[in-house]
Amino acid sequence: MKEAALTTGPAEKQDANGPAVTPPDVSADLSPDLQMPVDLLGLSFEELEAVMVAEGLPKFRARQVWSWIWRHGVTAFDDMTNLAKSVREQLSAGFMISRPRVTSRQVSSDGTIKWLLKFADGNEAETVYIPEEDRGTLCISSQVGCTLTCSFCHTGTQKLVRNLKVEEIMGQIMLAMDELGEWPATQDGRKLTNIVLMGMGEPLFNYDNVRDAMLITMHHEGIGLSKRRITLSTSGVVPEIFKTGEDLGVNLAISLHAVRDELRDELVPINRKYPLEVLVEACRNYPASSNSRRITWEYVMLDGINDSDEDAKALVKLIKGIPSKINLIPFNAWPGAGYTCSSKTRIDRFSKIVMNAGYSSPVRTPRGQDILAACGQLKSASERARRQSTRA
Ligand code: SAH
Ligand code: SF4
Numbered sequence: 001m002k003e004a005a006l007t008t009g010p011a012e013k014q015d016a017n018g019p020a021v022t023p024p025d026v027s028a029d030l031s032p033d034l035q036m037p038v039d040l041l042g043l044s045f046e047e048l049e050a051v052m053v054a055e056g057l058p059k060f061r062a063r064q065v066w067s068w069i070w071r072h073g074v075t076a077f078d079d080m081t082n083l084a085k086s087v088r089e090q091l092s093a094g095f096m097i098s099r100p101r102v103t104s105r106q107v108s109s110d111g112t113i114k115w116l117l118k119f120a121d122g123n124e125a126e127t128v129y130i131p132e133e134d135r136g137t138l139c140i141s142s143q144v145g146c147t148l149t150c151s152f153c154h155t156g157t158q159k160l161v162r163n164l165k166v167e168e169i170m171g172q173i174m175l176a177m178d179e180l181g182e183w184p185a186t187q188d189g190r191k192l193t194n195i196v197l198m199g200m201g202e203p204l205f206n207y208d209n210v211r212d213a214m215l216i217t218m219h220h221e222g223i224g225l226s227k228r229r230i231t232l233s234t235s236g237v238v239p240e241i242f243k244t245g246e247d248l249g250v251n252l253a254i255s256l257h258a259v260r261d262e263l264r265d266e267l268v269p270i271n272r273k274y275p276l277e278v279l280v281e282a283c284r285n286y287p288a289s290s291n292s293r294r295i296t297w298e299y300v301m302l303d304g305i306n307d308s309d310e311d312a313k314a315l316v317k318l319i320k321g322i323p324s325k326i327n328l329i330p331f332n333a334w335p336g337a338g339y340t341c342s343s344k345t346r347i348d349r350f351s352k353i354v355m356n357a358g359y360s361s362p363v364r365t366p367r368g369q370d371i372l373a374a375c376g377q378l379k380s381a382s383e384r385a386r387r388q389s390t391r392a
Contacts, residue, residue, distance in 0.1 A: 037096040040069060041174065042167035044212055045219060055090060063221065069097055070222025073174065073183035099178070100171040112368030115175065119144075119168055123160060125200050126378045127172040129180070129192070130367045136180070137194040140172045141378070142210050143201025148235055150255070150268050152300055154334040154377050155200045163206040169213035173223070185223045195225060197232045198253070200378045202270075204237035204244065214248050227251075227288070233298065238274040238282045245287035252286055253296040253327070254279065258306050259314040267306070276318065284322050294323040300331050301342035301350065312353035325360040332366055332374040 040048065049062040064082055068074040075097045077088040100117040103124060107113050113129040125141040145158030173195065177183065180191040195217065197203040203210045210232070217225050232244060233253040244252065258264035264271040271279075289295050297319060301307050315326065328351055331341035342350070347363055354361040366374040 037094055039098045039167040040065070040095050041098055041170045042165055044215065045221075051095070055094075057087060057090075061087065065091070066219075067221055070216065070219065071183075071185050071224075073177060073185070075099060098167060098171060099175055100168065102175070106371040106373070108368035108371045108373060110367055112371065112373050113176075113179075114368060114371050114373040115172075117172065117175070119164075123162060125164060125168070125172075126373075127176065127199060128368060128373045128378075129176050131191070135193040136191045137196055138173060138176050138192050139196050139199045140169060141199035141201055142169060142197055142203040142206045146201045147205060148202055148268075148270055150235060150257075151266060152257075152302060152331060152337065152339050154337070158200075161201075163209060164201070166209050166212045166216070169209060170216055173217060177223075194229045194231070196230075196253075202235055202237065203232050204234045204240040207240050207243070211244075211247050214250060218248075228293065231296065233296075235268050235270050236274050236279045237270065238278055241282040241286060245289070249288040251293060251296065252283070252289065253298055254283060255300075256297045256315075257300050257302075259311055259318050263306060267302075280318060280322070283319075289323050291323045294325045295319075297324055297326045298329055299326060300329045301347050302331050303340045303342045303346070305339065307342040307346050307350055309349065309353060312350045316354060316357040316359070319359075325362075326354050328354075328361060328363045330363065330366055332369065332377050334372070334377050 038051070040051075043051065045062065045066055048066055049059050052059055052061045052065075061083070065080065068080045074080060077083070077092045077095075077097075080088060083091075100119065102115050103118045104116045105113065111131045115127045116124055117127065118124050123144040125144050127141060128139040130137045130139065141164060143161060143163055145161040146153070146155045147161050149156045173192075176192055177185070182190060182192055197210065214230060214232075217223050217230065218227055227249045228251065230248070231251040231253050232248070233255060234241065234244075235255045241252070244250065255268060256264075257267050258271075259276070261271060261275050264276060274282075283289075283295050286295060297315075299306070299315070319326075328347055330347065331337075331339055333339075333341065351361045351363060368374055369377075372378075
Protein backbone atom coordinates (compact mmCIF):
# COMPACT_ATOMS: atom_id res chain seq x y z
CA MET A 1 0.00 0.00 0.00
CA LYS A 2 1.08 3.57 -0.62
CA GLU A 3 1.92 5.96 2.18
CA ALA A 4 -0.23 8.96 2.85
CA ALA A 5 0.64 12.46 1.73
CA LEU A 6 3.63 12.03 -0.48
CA THR A 7 5.78 15.09 -0.44
CA THR A 8 8.17 16.02 -3.14
CA GLY A 9 11.15 18.19 -3.79
CA PRO A 10 12.54 19.75 -6.93
CA ALA A 11 15.29 18.08 -8.90
CA GLU A 12 18.27 19.74 -10.50
CA LYS A 13 17.73 20.58 -14.13
CA GLN A 14 20.25 19.18 -16.55
CA ASP A 15 22.29 21.42 -18.76
CA ALA A 16 21.03 21.49 -22.33
CA ASN A 17 24.55 21.09 -23.62
CA GLY A 18 25.84 18.68 -21.03
CA PRO A 19 26.28 15.02 -21.77
CA ALA A 20 24.04 13.85 -18.93
CA VAL A 21 20.80 12.25 -20.02
CA THR A 22 20.28 9.79 -17.17
CA PRO A 23 17.14 10.76 -15.28
CA PRO A 24 17.90 12.39 -11.96
CA ASP A 25 15.95 11.11 -9.02
CA VAL A 26 12.79 13.14 -9.30
CA SER A 27 10.62 10.56 -7.64
CA ALA A 28 8.29 11.44 -4.85
CA ASP A 29 9.69 11.37 -1.34
CA LEU A 30 7.77 8.60 0.35
CA SER A 31 7.97 9.96 3.87
CA PRO A 32 4.56 9.49 5.45
CA ASP A 33 2.60 12.36 6.88
CA LEU A 34 0.21 10.72 9.24
CA GLN A 35 -2.03 13.78 9.27
CA MET A 36 -3.12 13.27 5.67
CA PRO A 37 -5.68 10.71 4.51
CA VAL A 38 -4.57 8.20 1.87
CA ASP A 39 -5.76 9.14 -1.60
CA LEU A 40 -7.51 6.15 -3.15
CA LEU A 41 -6.84 7.53 -6.66
CA GLY A 42 -3.26 6.31 -6.21
CA LEU A 43 -4.07 2.66 -5.51
CA SER A 44 -4.28 -0.34 -7.80
CA PHE A 45 -7.18 -2.77 -7.39
CA GLU A 46 -4.97 -5.14 -5.41
CA GLU A 47 -3.78 -2.31 -3.16
CA LEU A 48 -7.38 -1.31 -2.52
CA GLU A 49 -8.16 -4.89 -1.52
CA ALA A 50 -5.22 -4.78 0.89
CA VAL A 51 -6.60 -1.55 2.38
CA MET A 52 -9.96 -3.17 3.03
CA VAL A 53 -8.36 -6.17 4.72
CA ALA A 54 -6.13 -3.89 6.83
CA GLU A 55 -9.28 -2.00 7.87
CA GLY A 56 -10.84 -5.28 9.01
CA LEU A 57 -13.41 -5.17 6.19
CA PRO A 58 -14.24 -8.00 3.79
CA LYS A 59 -12.18 -8.05 0.60
CA PHE A 60 -15.26 -7.70 -1.63
CA ARG A 61 -15.75 -4.15 -0.38
CA ALA A 62 -12.83 -3.21 -2.62
CA ARG A 63 -14.83 -4.15 -5.71
CA GLN A 64 -17.71 -1.93 -4.60
CA VAL A 65 -15.50 1.04 -3.73
CA TRP A 66 -13.50 0.60 -6.96
CA SER A 67 -16.67 0.78 -9.01
CA TRP A 68 -17.86 3.92 -7.19
CA ILE A 69 -14.54 5.64 -7.80
CA TRP A 70 -13.64 4.58 -11.33
CA ARG A 71 -16.97 3.69 -12.92
CA HIS A 72 -19.16 6.34 -11.31
CA GLY A 73 -16.73 9.14 -10.50
CA VAL A 74 -17.86 9.44 -6.90
CA THR A 75 -15.65 11.53 -4.59
CA ALA A 76 -17.59 11.30 -1.30
CA PHE A 77 -17.81 8.06 0.66
CA ASP A 78 -21.29 9.11 1.71
CA ASP A 79 -22.47 8.65 -1.88
CA MET A 80 -21.47 4.97 -1.85
CA THR A 81 -24.97 3.85 -1.10
CA ASN A 82 -24.36 0.12 -0.95
CA LEU A 83 -21.94 0.52 1.97
CA ALA A 84 -23.23 0.56 5.53
CA LYS A 85 -23.10 3.97 7.20
CA SER A 86 -20.46 2.74 9.67
CA VAL A 87 -18.21 1.60 6.80
CA ARG A 88 -18.60 4.92 5.01
CA GLU A 89 -17.64 6.74 8.20
CA GLN A 90 -14.68 4.48 8.76
CA LEU A 91 -13.37 5.07 5.24
CA SER A 92 -13.97 8.83 5.41
CA ALA A 93 -11.80 8.99 8.51
CA GLY A 94 -8.66 7.63 6.86
CA PHE A 95 -9.04 8.01 3.11
CA MET A 96 -9.95 10.47 0.41
CA ILE A 97 -10.73 10.51 -3.31
CA SER A 98 -9.04 13.59 -4.67
CA ARG A 99 -9.34 15.91 -7.62
CA PRO A 100 -6.54 18.26 -8.62
CA ARG A 101 -6.96 21.94 -7.91
CA VAL A 102 -7.54 23.92 -11.09
CA THR A 103 -5.56 27.17 -11.23
CA SER A 104 -6.84 28.15 -14.63
CA ARG A 105 -9.03 26.75 -17.36
CA GLN A 106 -8.89 28.10 -20.88
CA VAL A 107 -11.04 27.22 -23.87
CA SER A 108 -9.66 27.76 -27.36
CA SER A 109 -11.72 29.02 -30.28
CA ASP A 110 -11.44 25.48 -31.70
CA GLY A 111 -12.95 23.90 -28.57
CA THR A 112 -9.68 22.69 -27.07
CA ILE A 113 -9.67 22.97 -23.27
CA LYS A 114 -6.49 23.49 -21.27
CA TRP A 115 -6.39 23.11 -17.50
CA LEU A 116 -3.50 24.31 -15.38
CA LEU A 117 -3.43 22.20 -12.23
CA LYS A 118 -1.76 22.91 -8.93
CA PHE A 119 -0.72 20.02 -6.72
CA ALA A 120 -0.42 19.94 -2.94
CA ASP A 121 3.25 21.02 -3.00
CA GLY A 122 2.50 24.02 -5.23
CA ASN A 123 3.90 22.45 -8.40
CA GLU A 124 1.86 22.73 -11.56
CA ALA A 125 1.17 20.71 -14.70
CA GLU A 126 -1.15 21.03 -17.66
CA THR A 127 -3.79 18.81 -19.23
CA VAL A 128 -5.40 19.40 -22.63
CA TYR A 129 -8.66 18.05 -24.09
CA ILE A 130 -8.91 18.06 -27.87
CA PRO A 131 -12.36 17.45 -29.35
CA GLU A 132 -12.53 16.12 -32.91
CA GLU A 133 -15.40 14.93 -35.06
CA ASP A 134 -14.96 11.23 -34.40
CA ARG A 135 -13.10 11.28 -31.08
CA GLY A 136 -12.05 13.27 -28.05
CA THR A 137 -8.45 13.05 -26.94
CA LEU A 138 -7.06 13.90 -23.55
CA CYS A 139 -3.39 14.82 -23.51
CA ILE A 140 -2.00 14.22 -20.05
CA SER A 141 1.23 15.13 -18.30
CA SER A 142 3.51 12.64 -16.59
CA GLN A 143 5.92 15.06 -14.92
CA VAL A 144 6.07 18.63 -13.73
CA GLY A 145 8.33 20.04 -16.46
CA CYS A 146 10.82 17.67 -18.07
CA THR A 147 14.42 16.76 -17.27
CA LEU A 148 15.24 16.49 -20.95
CA THR A 149 16.08 19.58 -22.89
CA CYS A 150 14.89 19.07 -26.44
CA SER A 151 15.89 22.34 -28.03
CA PHE A 152 12.54 23.09 -29.70
CA CYS A 153 10.28 22.23 -26.74
CA HIS A 154 8.96 24.78 -24.29
CA THR A 155 8.40 22.22 -21.52
CA GLY A 156 12.08 21.37 -21.67
CA THR A 157 12.99 24.89 -20.56
CA GLN A 158 11.12 24.58 -17.28
CA LYS A 159 13.43 24.51 -14.28
CA LEU A 160 11.38 22.73 -11.66
CA VAL A 161 10.93 19.05 -12.39
CA ARG A 162 9.40 16.18 -10.53
CA ASN A 163 7.54 13.00 -11.33
CA LEU A 164 3.78 13.03 -11.00
CA LYS A 165 2.32 10.48 -8.60
CA VAL A 166 -0.26 7.93 -9.72
CA GLU A 167 -3.08 9.93 -8.13
CA GLU A 168 -1.88 13.08 -9.90
CA ILE A 169 -1.87 11.35 -13.28
CA MET A 170 -5.28 9.81 -12.63
CA GLY A 171 -6.57 13.14 -11.24
CA GLN A 172 -6.10 14.69 -14.67
CA ILE A 173 -8.30 12.04 -16.28
CA MET A 174 -10.93 12.23 -13.54
CA LEU A 175 -11.13 15.99 -13.74
CA ALA A 176 -11.72 15.87 -17.48
CA MET A 177 -14.31 13.13 -17.11
CA ASP A 178 -16.15 15.16 -14.45
CA GLU A 179 -16.24 18.17 -16.68
CA LEU A 180 -17.27 16.25 -19.81
CA GLY A 181 -20.07 14.46 -17.95
CA GLU A 182 -18.58 11.03 -18.59
CA TRP A 183 -20.09 9.17 -15.63
CA PRO A 184 -20.86 6.31 -15.60
CA ALA A 185 -17.71 5.57 -17.54
CA THR A 186 -19.22 2.98 -19.84
CA GLN A 187 -22.05 5.10 -21.21
CA ASP A 188 -22.55 5.44 -24.97
CA GLY A 189 -21.31 8.51 -26.80
CA ARG A 190 -18.19 9.02 -24.74
CA LYS A 191 -16.54 12.39 -25.27
CA LEU A 192 -13.20 11.18 -23.97
CA THR A 193 -12.31 8.31 -26.27
CA ASN A 194 -8.51 8.48 -26.37
CA ILE A 195 -5.64 9.30 -24.06
CA VAL A 196 -2.21 10.41 -25.19
CA LEU A 197 0.78 10.73 -22.88
CA MET A 198 2.05 13.75 -24.77
CA GLY A 199 1.73 16.52 -22.22
CA MET A 200 4.50 17.73 -19.97
CA GLY A 201 7.31 15.35 -19.18
CA GLU A 202 8.94 12.18 -20.41
CA PRO A 203 6.60 9.34 -19.42
CA LEU A 204 9.29 6.68 -19.49
CA PHE A 205 11.32 8.59 -16.88
CA ASN A 206 8.34 8.07 -14.57
CA TYR A 207 7.75 4.51 -15.67
CA ASP A 208 6.26 2.88 -12.57
CA ASN A 209 3.70 5.61 -11.91
CA VAL A 210 2.72 5.88 -15.58
CA ARG A 211 2.35 2.10 -15.81
CA ASP A 212 0.22 1.91 -12.65
CA ALA A 213 -1.97 4.81 -13.80
CA MET A 214 -2.55 3.28 -17.22
CA LEU A 215 -3.41 -0.10 -15.66
CA ILE A 216 -6.06 1.67 -13.57
CA THR A 217 -7.35 3.48 -16.69
CA MET A 218 -7.69 0.20 -18.58
CA HIS A 219 -9.23 -1.81 -15.70
CA HIS A 220 -12.41 -3.46 -16.94
CA GLU A 221 -14.41 -2.65 -13.82
CA GLY A 222 -13.57 1.04 -13.97
CA ILE A 223 -12.93 3.47 -16.81
CA GLY A 224 -12.22 0.50 -19.07
CA LEU A 225 -10.35 2.34 -21.82
CA SER A 226 -8.79 -0.02 -24.33
CA LYS A 227 -5.01 -0.17 -24.74
CA ARG A 228 -5.69 0.58 -28.42
CA ARG A 229 -6.95 4.00 -27.39
CA ILE A 230 -3.92 4.95 -25.34
CA THR A 231 -0.73 6.28 -26.93
CA LEU A 232 2.50 6.81 -25.07
CA SER A 233 4.98 9.22 -26.63
CA THR A 234 8.65 8.98 -25.74
CA SER A 235 11.76 10.83 -26.81
CA GLY A 236 13.48 7.43 -26.84
CA VAL A 237 14.15 5.97 -23.39
CA VAL A 238 15.15 2.67 -24.92
CA PRO A 239 15.32 0.39 -21.84
CA GLU A 240 11.68 1.08 -20.96
CA ILE A 241 10.25 0.69 -24.46
CA PHE A 242 10.05 -3.11 -24.43
CA LYS A 243 8.58 -3.10 -20.91
CA THR A 244 5.88 -0.66 -22.04
CA GLY A 245 4.82 -3.08 -24.74
CA GLU A 246 4.86 -6.06 -22.41
CA ASP A 247 3.22 -4.44 -19.36
CA LEU A 248 0.70 -2.21 -21.10
CA GLY A 249 0.53 -3.01 -24.81
CA VAL A 250 -0.44 0.58 -25.57
CA ASN A 251 0.34 2.36 -28.85
CA LEU A 252 3.84 3.74 -29.09
CA ALA A 253 4.84 7.10 -30.51
CA ILE A 254 8.48 8.06 -30.90
CA SER A 255 9.65 11.67 -31.00
CA LEU A 256 12.11 11.17 -33.82
CA HIS A 257 12.58 14.66 -35.30
CA ALA A 258 15.92 13.90 -36.96
CA VAL A 259 17.35 11.02 -38.94
CA ARG A 260 21.05 11.72 -38.41
CA ASP A 261 22.65 11.21 -35.01
CA GLU A 262 24.56 14.47 -35.23
CA LEU A 263 21.37 16.51 -35.61
CA ARG A 264 19.28 14.39 -33.24
CA ASP A 265 21.95 14.77 -30.53
CA GLU A 266 21.21 18.46 -30.69
CA LEU A 267 17.42 18.42 -31.05
CA VAL A 268 16.65 15.48 -28.75
CA PRO A 269 19.65 15.20 -26.38
CA ILE A 270 18.71 11.74 -25.09
CA ASN A 271 19.98 10.58 -28.47
CA ARG A 272 23.51 10.87 -27.08
CA LYS A 273 22.70 8.00 -24.76
CA TYR A 274 20.41 5.98 -27.03
CA PRO A 275 21.36 6.75 -30.64
CA LEU A 276 19.15 6.12 -33.64
CA GLU A 277 20.31 2.60 -34.37
CA VAL A 278 19.50 1.42 -30.83
CA LEU A 279 16.19 3.29 -30.80
CA VAL A 280 15.02 1.90 -34.12
CA GLU A 281 15.98 -1.62 -33.06
CA ALA A 282 13.90 -1.25 -29.87
CA CYS A 283 10.92 -0.19 -32.00
CA ARG A 284 11.43 -3.11 -34.35
CA ASN A 285 11.03 -5.36 -31.31
CA TYR A 286 8.09 -3.50 -29.74
CA PRO A 287 5.77 -6.28 -28.57
CA ALA A 288 2.49 -4.45 -29.19
CA SER A 289 3.01 -3.30 -32.77
CA SER A 290 1.55 -4.89 -35.87
CA ASN A 291 0.26 -3.86 -39.27
CA SER A 292 -2.98 -2.76 -37.65
CA ARG A 293 -1.20 -1.08 -34.73
CA ARG A 294 1.65 0.79 -36.23
CA ILE A 295 4.35 2.78 -34.46
CA THR A 296 3.93 6.53 -34.85
CA TRP A 297 7.05 8.51 -35.64
CA GLU A 298 6.61 12.13 -34.64
CA TYR A 299 8.59 14.58 -36.71
CA VAL A 300 8.51 18.28 -35.97
CA MET A 301 9.03 20.39 -39.09
CA LEU A 302 11.80 22.94 -38.48
CA ASP A 303 12.60 25.31 -41.30
CA GLY A 304 16.01 24.60 -42.82
CA ILE A 305 16.98 22.19 -40.02
CA ASN A 306 15.43 18.76 -40.65
CA ASP A 307 13.00 19.28 -43.53
CA SER A 308 14.97 18.57 -46.74
CA ASP A 309 14.14 15.95 -49.39
CA GLU A 310 17.26 14.05 -48.24
CA ASP A 311 15.91 13.96 -44.68
CA ALA A 312 12.59 12.55 -45.93
CA LYS A 313 14.37 9.85 -47.94
CA ALA A 314 16.64 8.96 -45.02
CA LEU A 315 13.60 8.73 -42.76
CA VAL A 316 11.93 6.19 -45.02
CA LYS A 317 15.14 4.17 -45.12
CA LEU A 318 15.60 4.28 -41.36
CA ILE A 319 12.22 2.76 -40.47
CA LYS A 320 12.14 0.22 -43.29
CA GLY A 321 10.37 -2.98 -42.27
CA ILE A 322 8.68 -1.52 -39.16
CA PRO A 323 4.87 -1.10 -39.28
CA SER A 324 4.84 2.69 -39.15
CA LYS A 325 3.04 5.94 -39.72
CA ILE A 326 4.74 9.29 -39.72
CA ASN A 327 3.13 12.20 -37.98
CA LEU A 328 4.47 15.50 -39.28
CA ILE A 329 4.04 18.22 -36.66
CA PRO A 330 4.29 21.84 -37.79
CA PHE A 331 6.60 23.49 -35.27
CA ASN A 332 4.60 25.41 -32.67
CA ALA A 333 6.48 28.55 -31.79
CA TRP A 334 6.89 29.86 -28.28
CA PRO A 335 8.61 33.03 -27.02
CA GLY A 336 12.36 32.77 -27.56
CA ALA A 337 12.27 29.39 -29.31
CA GLY A 338 14.88 30.19 -31.95
CA TYR A 339 13.27 28.04 -34.66
CA THR A 340 10.64 28.67 -37.28
CA CYS A 341 8.19 26.26 -38.83
CA SER A 342 8.84 24.88 -42.32
CA SER A 343 6.73 26.35 -45.11
CA LYS A 344 3.55 24.60 -46.18
CA THR A 345 5.10 23.71 -49.55
CA ARG A 346 8.10 22.16 -47.81
CA ILE A 347 5.91 20.14 -45.44
CA ASP A 348 3.77 18.95 -48.38
CA ARG A 349 6.85 17.95 -50.34
CA PHE A 350 8.30 16.08 -47.34
CA SER A 351 4.98 14.34 -46.76
CA LYS A 352 4.76 13.33 -50.42
CA ILE A 353 8.14 11.58 -50.34
CA VAL A 354 7.13 9.66 -47.24
CA MET A 355 3.72 8.76 -48.70
CA ASN A 356 5.24 7.63 -51.99
CA ALA A 357 7.28 5.15 -49.97
CA GLY A 358 4.01 3.63 -48.75
CA TYR A 359 3.59 5.27 -45.33
CA SER A 360 0.68 7.27 -44.08
CA SER A 361 1.99 10.72 -43.33
CA PRO A 362 -0.65 13.03 -41.91
CA VAL A 363 0.30 16.57 -41.00
CA ARG A 364 -0.94 17.25 -37.51
CA THR A 365 -3.27 20.23 -37.26
CA PRO A 366 -2.11 22.36 -34.38
CA ARG A 367 -4.89 22.69 -31.80
CA GLY A 368 -5.48 25.29 -29.13
CA GLN A 369 -2.72 27.55 -30.39
CA ASP A 370 -4.47 30.69 -29.13
CA ILE A 371 -4.21 29.36 -25.56
CA LEU A 372 -0.66 27.91 -25.95
CA ALA A 373 -2.00 24.37 -25.69
CA ALA A 374 -0.38 22.89 -28.80
CA CYS A 375 2.40 20.26 -28.73
CA GLY A 376 5.51 21.47 -27.01
CA GLN A 377 3.98 24.73 -25.78
CA LEU A 378 3.06 23.52 -22.32
CA LYS A 379 4.79 25.13 -19.45
CA SER A 380 3.34 26.03 -16.12
CA ALA A 381 2.08 29.55 -15.56
CA SER A 382 4.31 30.01 -12.52
CA GLU A 383 7.36 29.25 -14.67
CA ARG A 384 6.21 31.65 -17.35
CA ALA A 385 5.67 34.38 -14.78
CA ARG A 386 9.10 33.69 -13.25
CA ARG A 387 10.76 33.99 -16.65
CA GLN A 388 8.91 37.16 -17.47
CA SER A 389 9.82 38.82 -14.17
CA THR A 390 13.47 37.78 -14.59
CA ARG A 391 13.51 39.36 -18.02
CA ALA A 392 11.90 42.54 -16.70
N1 SAH B 1 8.26 13.81 -23.68
C1 SAH B 1 7.52 13.05 -24.59
C2 SAH B 1 6.06 13.42 -24.68
C3 SAH B 1 5.68 14.87 -24.65
S1 SAH B 1 6.02 15.88 -26.03
C4 SAH B 1 8.14 13.11 -25.96
O1 SAH B 1 9.01 13.93 -26.18
O2 SAH B 1 7.76 12.29 -26.80
C5 SAH B 1 4.82 15.47 -27.28
C6 SAH B 1 5.32 15.75 -28.70
O3 SAH B 1 5.39 17.15 -29.00
C7 SAH B 1 6.71 15.22 -28.92
O4 SAH B 1 6.81 14.57 -30.16
C8 SAH B 1 7.53 16.48 -28.91
O5 SAH B 1 8.76 16.29 -29.53
C9 SAH B 1 6.62 17.42 -29.65
N2 SAH B 1 6.99 18.82 -29.49
C10 SAH B 1 7.71 19.39 -28.50
N3 SAH B 1 7.84 20.72 -28.71
C11 SAH B 1 7.19 21.01 -29.86
C12 SAH B 1 6.93 22.21 -30.58
N4 SAH B 1 7.36 23.38 -30.12
N5 SAH B 1 6.21 22.12 -31.71
C13 SAH B 1 5.73 20.95 -32.14
N6 SAH B 1 5.92 19.78 -31.49
C14 SAH B 1 6.64 19.81 -30.36
FE1 SF4 C 1 10.75 16.55 -22.60
FE2 SF4 C 1 9.36 15.57 -24.66
FE3 SF4 C 1 9.79 18.21 -24.44
FE4 SF4 C 1 11.81 16.56 -25.04
S1 SF4 C 1 9.97 16.97 -26.31
S2 SF4 C 1 11.85 18.24 -23.55
S3 SF4 C 1 11.30 14.77 -23.85
S4 SF4 C 1 8.59 16.96 -23.07
